[in-house]
Amino acid sequence: MYTCKDTIxxxxxxxxxxxxPEDxxxxxxxxxxxxxxxxxLRTYKATPGLCKRALAQQMPQEVSAKLSEFLRSRIKSSP
Ligand SMILES: [Zn+2]
Structure with a gap:
């Protein structure tokens, strides 16, 4: 099983x-x-925190845009 940390x-x-594809x-x-x-993930931009900071350090704008796009599709397809 993947943990939340693994998932990030x-x-x-x-x-x-x-x-x-497997991962x-x-x-x-x-x-x-x-x-x-x-x-x-939905609030990573607005919520301060360790994980958010770690993500932000590795996240150029292009990647951030990609993430938003991914999350929109992810959230949309959630029940
Ligand atoms: Zn999780």
Whole structure:
């Protein structure tokens, strides 16, 4: 099982385009079942915190835009 921390790492790889289809599936599965992760990602820009800061350091604007796009599709397809 992937932890939330693993998921963030997967997400960064995903945004870099370096995630295997298998891991992408794991990422989607975790995000579809983990409300805290979804909430975190949805509000990562607005909410200060360690994870957010760690993400922001590695997140150029282009990546941030990609993440927003990914989250919109993710949230839209959630029940
Ligand atoms: Zn999680």
């Amino acid at each position: 790492n997967l997400l960064l790889d995903f945004l870099d385009g370096e995630l295997s 992408t599936q794991h990422l989607r599965e975790h995000l579809s079942g983990c409300a805290p992760c979804i909430d975190f």
